[in-house]
Amino acid sequence: MNDGSRFDRLPPTADDRTVEGRATREEAVGWWVERFGLDPECFEGHTFWEKGSGKIWAFAGDVDSPAEVEGLGMTFLRTRQEHWKPTTDAVQRFGRGAVRNVVVLDRGDARAFLRGEDTDPDWDGDWGYLIAAHEIAGSVEPIGVGLYLYGELRSQMPKGRQREL
């Protein structure tokens, strides 16, 4: 059983899995690589942990007995629903190298997205979770996670990260 109150390391592969339903390292990294075309090497130095139901954390290192710690790296991916969902912070941290499923918003849509509003950008790619980004200081920078469904992009910006610029 998953104990949501403590950090447990993800098993490397499905063959190593002892907790039912727990994502594996291979699956978690594979999801980012497959979804956004990232280089698997981006994640090579990180260890991956579950705390809370299906909440996966990425930690740039290793630790001996994490049972008593409050936080380990950053929240990375939610895996207990049918569709896995990346976190805003992980998209900002790792998403810059993404080559697909990135929707680049214009100035007005980027601001609306940051306010937490739905937008209607030009997009003829996949539905599901996308990286919402915009151009700033000469290149494309991820803002957060958008859920593209039925022709609209639903901002997944957490309440505490929403802003009116």
Place this chain on the structure above:
Amino acid sequence: MDPLSRYDPIVGDPAAFHAACDRPLPSVVRVNDIKTTPDRVRRAFEAADVGFEPVGWHEGLFELDEGESPGNSWPFVHGWVYGQEEVSAVPALVLDPEPGERVLDCCAAPGSKTTQLAARMADRGTVVGNDNNLGRLSALRSNAERCGVTNLVVTRADARNFSLKPFDGEPFDRTLVDVPCSCEGTIRKNPDAVDNWSMDHVEGIAGVQKGILERSLGVTRPGGTLVYSTCTFAPEENEAVLQYALENGGCRLLDYELPLDHAPGLTEWDGETFDDSMRKAKRIYPHHNDTGGFFCAKLEVCG
């Protein structure tokens, strides 16, 4: 009477000191190297018509024009900048951790110095950010995540009883001991900082500081580096705390470079004398560089 007047004999120019303490403090942001560069921040601020000036002594610090709020800009949203007072950027520079090292920040929340340490380590190795207050820890976590820090372990403990148990008993290479203090040096940001000033409070908090420094020396490896800092002027919370640690053995003060005007640590105060090496510590007064007040000492842990 102004409690800060007790420092007139040591500040060099009391009139300039009091005048600086009465002026509001400009807003400063630090560039977060984990996510961007000073050049990109400059371009983003310019494109958004945010007025700013580089601070001169540090390429990653920008002073914002009056009325600009650091939290309300794209660079903040992207975690490219962190609102951090100039002098508050000093201790992480003095501790100077290397990528791959194991570093403890024993009173870490809300995380300006913790995220600066992680950035100086290029987000490699381990930073342990400890604090004893759950609400403040939640601020630490969200600030670190916004900055893209992934090498942070967050722990909750009274820093006087910090345990190495989750770390296999292995002591740290470097420790930042930025203790809770009477905060006199933040008077420009919090004009009521000394409203309830009392010697009892200063002495009480100095007792806590001694306990935190002692434990921090115990969890840092021999030959390792420790930085002790406060944002207060009171020698009872600065030199007297270090004197206590020196007398217990286990550490010595080190010289360090600082490209900001400052005064040396005191060797006497209020009838007490301190070790001559106390002069290696640095006192930054508000009139020196038009900043807040700060105290910072670099120590080597002896075997």
